[in-house]
């Protein structure tokens with residue numbers, strides 16, 4: 482089942498006992514985030530069969546939360562809605578993420594139709610793909626209420642997550658810094674268009690509120706929003722931009738997906754959703770947004786004006802430092818009659834973004850396997866906060882194969898940010914940190930089996946010597962073979978044979994346990 486909008490998803494979670502409505506009055510400044518941080522570490526509510534790939538962390542996430550009584554706003558705040566495996570699976574309408582992986586595998590299987598008959602057979606599949614594209618309609622619920630002159634960001638229940646958020650000048654405050662608030666829009670899709678091709682992009686980037694109609698856009702230089710902005714800036718033109726809150730629950734997921742540039746997030750969302758996303762033209766900018774959204778903020782990004790954005794308590798578990806980011810001027814806020822405001826917090830894992838990331842890890846496995854045929858499976862362990870660590874499993878056939886895999890990962894889209902890659906053999910469980918670290922400890926000679934390379938790094942990594950660049954390490958924790966440097970006789974690893982395991986299994990009750 483796929484949901485049409487955020488509120489139908491929330492209602493369904495409520496019926497399933499996976500939502501807590503908080504009726505007590507709460508402050509959008511720091512209080513909502515502190516409650517959410519605590520809840521996200523609690524046992525997951527509802528049906529929590531842990532995924533086979535993550536039995537250890539798979540049962541966290543608490544409840545989805547709906548704060549119905551937020552100080553100084555009439556609009557309720559929904560948070561931690563995607564913050565468990567079960568809720569993530571429900572949002573995507575699958576029983577397990579591998580279902581999507583299989584569909585993507587089918588789509589991209591490098592199959593050349595050989596005869597006319599094969600060509601005909603392929604046609605419906607391609608025609609179907611086209612039907613997943615977004616469709617523009619005339620009217621939409623997201624515009625039931627329209628504010629233009631009266632549009633005011635401060636009327637929305639935008640949260641402050643961490644104590645020093647937005648306190649530019651905690652550090653060296655530049656003379657021209659305009660004081661921003663500590664309030665951030667954290668769970669929206671940022672809609673932009675390539676000025677050359679008209680191609681749409683949707684990315685999830687945080688937005689810092691400065692005043693009624695002023696905000697700062699925090700897109701990383703490697704991301705598509707920044708790429709679009711560079712094009713407008715070089716033309717000297719302002720960029721139309723919409724901030725979309727809510728809509729089909731697949732949308733926030735699609736906005737975080739590491740799709741290649743110019744691959745449409747809306748088409749991808751439609752494909753995952755089994756039906757195209759309906760869009761409606763904005764009121765004040767040349768842009769189209771999902772009709773089923775809760776709230777849409779329209780405006781323009783100034784090609785010349787920057788604001789001192791940050792600091793912001795980030796998913797690294799640290800504050801990302803203040804820096805200059807483009808200024809966004811609001812021209813309209815539209816919303817449905819009784820909207821809900823979606824938010825998230827990021828911080829030390831696990832938070833809601835962990836489950837979005839895990840969905841991506843599973844869904845993108847087939848694509849990664851095509852890019853890197855040696856790769857059997859991989860995992861982004863929770864402690865690594867996405868970019869810090871990747872565990873990879875291979876079946877080794879030739880010397881230095883792990884090195885080839887490491888290089889390929891550093892060349893595969895956003896995987897280039899992987900700061901530490903550990904490659905293990907086929908019998909190691911990459912989803913079991915102990916198992917990986919055991920083999921790393923046992924199998925690695927640090928001089929022979931590691932490679933350190935300079936390259937692009939996540940801009941949020943505060944340990945890199947330069948902004949966005951630094952060193953990464955690849956660790957070959959596979960069994961070493963001839964051709965991989967000096968390798969003495971390699972001992973057998975301890976394993977109990979299948980026969981004796983079966984014998985013990987069959988006789989288990991006889992032993993009196």
Ligand SMILES: Cc1cc2nc3c(=O)[nH]c(=O)nc-3n(C[C@H](O)[C@H](O)[C@H](O)COP(=O)(O)O)c2cc1C
Pocket residue numbers: 667682683684685686687688699700701702703704705706736737738739740825827834837895
């Ligand atoms: C909760 C959350 C917050 C994020 N915040 C930002 C952000 O502020 N800036 C940014 O550039 N990327 C951020 N990201 C990552 C991007 O959404 C992600 O890399 C996405 O693939 C970018 O899409 P794009 O390639 O179309 O730009 C965030 C991701 C999540 C899950």
Ligand SMILES: [Mn+2]
Pocket residue numbers: 682683684705740741742743744746
């Ligand atoms: Mn993109």
